[in-house]
Amino acid sequence: MGLQSPLRCRAYGVDHDGICLLIELGVHRVLLDCGLSDLSVLQRELADHPPDFVFCSHAHNEHVQGLMQLQTCYPELPIYMSEVTLTLVAANQDSVALPLNLHSLPWRSPIQIPHSPLQVQLFPAGHLPGAAAILLTYSTPERTYTVLYTGDFCRTNFRLTEGLNLESLRGAAPDVLILEGSYGTTQYPHHRQQEKQFLAALDHQLSQGRSILLLTPALGLAQEILVLLRSHHQFTGRDLDIWVDEPIAQVCDIYLEVVSHLPTAIQNFARHQPLFWDTQVLPRMQRLNHPPILRSGQSPRIVVSDRWPNWFTPSERRTEPWCVFWPERELQQLSLNPEQLESMPYAAVSYCLTEHNDGPNTLQFIHNIRPQHLVFMHGSPQSLEQLTSLVELQNRYQLHWPRPQSTVEFPLGDRFLQPSPPFSQPYLGEIQETEQHITLRFPANLTIAPQWLEFADTGMVEARWQGNDFCVQSLSQQQLSERILQAAPSPNPLQCVNCQHYRRHICQNSQSTLYQRSVSPEGYCSQYQDKSVESEGLG
Ligand SMILES: [Zn+2]
Ligand SMILES: [Zn+2]
Incomplete structure (x- = not known):
């Protein structure tokens, strides 16, 4: 331990x-x-x-806003990123400015940097289309050194971005892991659960006759929300107008250029109907380039914007009831604060759709990667303090939390023993018995095991006796749907007209033999899914 090391990190911006x-x-x-x-x-x-x-992890402003200025100082300096990030970043730059020295790198291929002992490899990091983690390898005659930088990352699958795949990095055991700790140790509900709560809240306000001003950052979350509204069975087919403010609409247009890089379900969806702009298939979605159009007609509508729109005046709010939705986690990107929102004379509702790894996911990631040094960045001081004070991390890794303009050294033991995976021990639990419930309690470190995420995916388990043993099994989304159907037989006859995938006499289920065919409302196939049961994927 403590040997001379060629690795160092200088922090310039960490929040x-x-x-x-x-x-x-x-x-x-x-x-x-x-x-x-x-x-x-x-x-x-x-x-x-x-x-x-330079490596650019993804297109969010707090990761790219200095690139132009940097390139002006060093026109020869190459900047590497994924192909989708390049499209997003290039579209955002002033077209008359000097051409940036941007280069895209493929996914998961080790690339040798010309005339250098450095090799780089990019991995999809979830979080935003194009977001990448980078594995840097530095080879010397004595030893090979590795550094993994996550950028912003998320292991959860979103509609427009697949989550980071742990398998591709499991056991990478880099000398240094630099990762974001945005959410600290906070645990959030499963993503589908968050979506459900969000849609239920929208639904409630609309059913009260209120129009909705939905505030969201322009890149990432906005597109997730729009596609959610376009594809979730709770909103498809609904006679509703969704208006999208111009900054968000422009990002949507760039997404349309990179559809072939988005998840397969989205590519399929986009083959059958427009991803965003549509005045035919309900709900209608249009650009908000004529704000006065809002005043015609009285039925509630949704306006999606990344800022407080200047037409949203007190008189506008007087002519019809409005409700403002604001994002709990991303408020700082909107330059609004909760006090402002709450002191104003209209209904305001916060919503939570997380975009980064939550606490348990972050810990599970670290324990699977098994670095020697662990550097936390990109979080509030409270979040990073939560993480760096965890004994389960302090015991296994050398932790760092650099402040701006500080330098971190990484002394390496050349025969440093990587910590062994902590998952092989049985778990000691506790039974609590009351008249109404039996509770089995286990220590929270159960979630470190790589299997945990899948096990806890739906939050539901099924248990049965096997002899004297009581065995607990997790329920997948599909098993859960089956159990619900068994428990409460569908009120609807099993006919195409009652199926989630039936749209205007056409079957939209790519799993069905009737896919894309014209079907009669009384039709049926083995892939029938009742529309009253929430669908996991996209129609
Ligand atoms: Zn980001
Ligand atoms: Zn970020």
Whole structure:
């Protein structure tokens, strides 16, 4: 332990205002993201030794906003990213500005950096289309060194972004893991559950005759919400107008250019109907380029915006009842605060659709990756303090929480014993018996096991006696749907007209032999799914 190491990290930006870290590998230097709004310190320090290249993890502003300025200082400096990130970043730059030296790298292929002992490999990180984690490998005659940087990441599947796949990185055991801790140790409900609560809240307000101003950041969450409204059975077929403010609409247009990179279910959906702009299939979705149109007609509508719209005046709010939805976790990206929202004379509802790994997911990720050094960034001081004070991390890894303009050294033992996986022991639990319930209690470190996520996916289990043993099994989404159907037989006859996948006499279920065929309302196939049961995927 404590041997001389060629690895060092200099932190320039580590919070939501802008991420920027410089990794040193011997004489080589790599800049991880450049989300600073002020580059003066960075420029001063890099002046006589610019980095070999820049890696841009994804297109959110706090990771890219300094790229243009950096490129102006160093026009030759290559900037690497995924193909989708390149499309998103390039579309966002001023077209008359100098051409950026941007290069896209393929997924999961080790790429040798020309004339250098550095190799890079990109992995889809979830969170946002194109978001990437990077594995840096530095080879010397004595030893190979590895650094894994996650950028923003999420293991949950969203509608437009598949979650980070742990399998591709399991046991990577890098010398250094740099990861975000946005949500600290907080645990959130399963994503489908969050969506359900969100839609129920919208539904409730609409049914009260209120129109909705839905506030969301323009890139990422906005598109997730729009596709959710377009594809979830609770809203499909509904006679409702959804108006989308221009900054969000422009990002939607860029998404349409990269549909072939989005999850298969979305590609299938987009083959049958427009992903966003549609005045035919309900609910209608249109750009809000004529705000006065809002005043015609009285039925409730949804307006989706990334800012407080200037037409949203007190008189507008007087002519019809409005309700404002604001995102609990992303409020800082909207330059509004909860007090402002709550002090105003209309109904305001917060919603929670998480975009980053929550606490249990972060811990599970770390224990599967098994680094020697662990560097936390990108979180509030409270969040990062929660994580760095966990004994289960302190016991296994060397923890770092760099402050801006500080340098972290990574002393490496060349025969450092990687911690062994902690999952092989049996779990000691406790039985609590009351008149109404039996509760089995286990220590929370149960969630560290790689199987936990799948086990806890739906939050439902099934147990049965096997001799004297009581065996608990998790229920998958499909098993759960089957149990619900068995428990409460559908009130609807098993006919196409009552199926989730039936749209205007056409079957939209790619699993069905009737797929894309014209079917009669009385038809039926073995893939029938009752429309009163929530669907897991997209119609
Ligand atoms: Zn992000
Ligand atoms: Zn971020």
